Amino acid sequence: MFAGACMGSVSFYICAMHTLLLNHIARYVTLDDAAQQTFCDALELKRLRRYQYLLQEGAICRHDYFVIKGGVRQYETDAGGKERIIHFGFEDWWISDRYSLLTQTPSIYNIEALEATEVLQINKDALEALFLEIPLLERYFHKVLQQAFAIWQRRILLLQKSAEERYNAFLQDYGAIEQRLSQQHIAAYLGITRETLSRIRSQYAGKI
Amino acid sequence: MFAGACMGSVSFYICAMHTLLLNHIARYVTLDDAAQQTFCDALELKRLRRYQYLLQEGAICRHDYFVIKGGVRQYETDAGGKERIIHFGFEDWWISDRYSLLTQTPSIYNIEALEATEVLQINKDALEALFLEIPLLERYFHKVLQQAFAIWQRRILLLQKSAEERYNAFLQDYGAIEQRLSQQHIAAYLGITRETLSRIRSQYAGKI
DNA sequence: TCCGGAATGTGACATTTATCAAAAAAACAA
DNA sequence: TTGTTTTTTTGATAAATGTCACATTCCGGA
Numbered sequence A, B: 001m002f003a004g005a006c007m008g009s010v011s012f013y014i015c016a017m018h019t020l021l022l023n024h025i026a027r028y029v030t031l032d033d034a035a036q037q038t039f040c041d042a043l044e045l046k047r048l049r050r051y052q053y054l055l056q057e058g059a060i061c062r063h064d065y066f067v068i069k070g071g072v073r074q075y076e077t078d079a080g081g082k083e084r085i086i087h088f089g090f091e092d093w094w095i096s097d098r099y100s101l102l103t104q105t106p107s108i109y110n111i112e113a114l115e116a117t118e119v120l121q122i123n124k125d126a127l128e129a130l131f132l133e134i135p136l137l138e139r140y141f142h143k144v145l146q147q148a149f150a151i152w153q154r155r156i157l158l159l160q161k162s163a164e165e166r167y168n169a170f171l172q173d174y175g176a177i178e179q180r181l182s183q184q185h186i187a188a189y190l191g192i193t194r195e196t197l198s199r200i201r202s203q204y205a206g207k208i
Numbered sequence C: 001t002c003c004g005g006a007a008t009g010t011g012a013c014a015t016t017t018a019t020c021a022a023a024a025a026a027a028c029a030a
Numbered sequence D: 001t002t003g004t005t006t007t008t009t010t011g012a013t014a015a016a017t018g019t020c021a022c023a024t025t026c027c028g029g030a
Helices: A002-006 A016-026 A033-041 A098-103 A124-133 A135-158 A163-180 A183-190 A194-207 B002-006 B016-026 B033-041 B098-103 B124-133 B135-158 B163-180 B183-190 B194-207
Strands: A044-048 A053-055 A063-069 A071-077 A083-090 A110-113 A117-123 B044-048 B053-055 B063-069 B071-077 B083-090 B110-113 B117-123
Touching: A016 A033, A016 A063, A016 A117, A033 A124, A033 A135, A044 A053, A063 A071, A063 A083, A063 A124, A071 A117, A071 A183, A083 A163, A083 A183, A083 B135, A098 B135, A117 A124, A124 A135, A135 A163, A135 B083, A135 B098, A135 B135, A163 A183, A163 A194, A183 A194, B016 B033, B016 B063, B016 B117, B033 B124, B033 B135, B044 B053, B063 B071, B063 B083, B063 B124, B071 B117, B071 B183, B083 B163, B083 B183, B117 B124, B124 B135, B135 B163, B163 B183, B163 B194, B183 B194
Parallel strands: none
Antiparallel strands: A044 A117, A053 A110, A063 A117, A071 A083, A071 A110, B044 B117, B053 B110, B063 B117, B071 B083, B071 B110
């Protein structure tokens, strides 16, 4: 167990499970050991089986989640029962319902594990408290959000284009995780039906 | 002239043009007078006539802009010459090409004044330097970005819905600025043609 | 006031995508 | 393996939206 591995001398409080996140942070800011320790202390590991929820519609989102293993999807179920995926989260990605987290109102989204998944979660209030203590930490989260924002801006442009263009862009951006997703999830992410996606794909098969 | 009004004793360095922005900041964090002064010193006023560009395709975006009067649109012109508006900016909104700003690569967007407009601009590097000096300032920008992100998340969901639903949501969210926009700009924002928008609107006329 | 250009509205038709139904293929469990 | 369920593919058809052409309205400048 990870918890066990964390016991013992002080130097072992930072566990293997934290390294992915600490490396991620190191790409943006340089935290000293004490700050790393303080931050890691606020993290909690959460394991999910496939189909298990990280967040369910109607609940208030109180955590930000960093995926260290596996993958999740964040989706809305509309009045007609159709699912629209607005975001995926795989290794090295932060995920949560930012709107619910910000306003502390019930979420309209579900976040569900696509496979066996492990995330590190941090409580919103705990994180905000840490920002006061460690300004560099806020700088990290700010930078990560800036990057995410830039990507989402691009996505908005994409959603205004044809089904085929969206799929091409998806392959470019998410080629690495394409094999881990079902067609219907890709379609739900692109805002098209699985039938349309299937037809686009079969066109390609002919061309290649 | 504003510049003139700013001359004289030290207590007048913060000008009328800054109050909208300072009030905006005050809604998120509390800056002391010195910090306000330092921040305002980094700002520059820019006036635009209608149709004038704040940013042109191909240029590297080096500023973040806060609109204090008037309005702008941020749009892409695609290969077929069709314009897609990804964002508007009116009073009390920050606007810029976050991707270009972040990566310092040429922008694919134009930002153009829709009417006579005044913005306060701040240089990216100057702002980052200020973040080190005034951590609360980074907190403010982080919070503003969080809020913008939440709104954009919602927009992505909307873009996956029907033309009519998008228009309804637009009226809800931007009812206040609807009269200041032309139909074709609204259509370009919603990702539909102006003909389709015109037809949706004429349906309503019948219902009311 | 009138004129000319831009924006908006309308109709006919084309294209894209969704919907529904069912078959084929793949994944999974006993 | 075999049987069962889920996912993907395929076809026929419907609905939504786009395109093109042109009429109408709106608006600012001479």
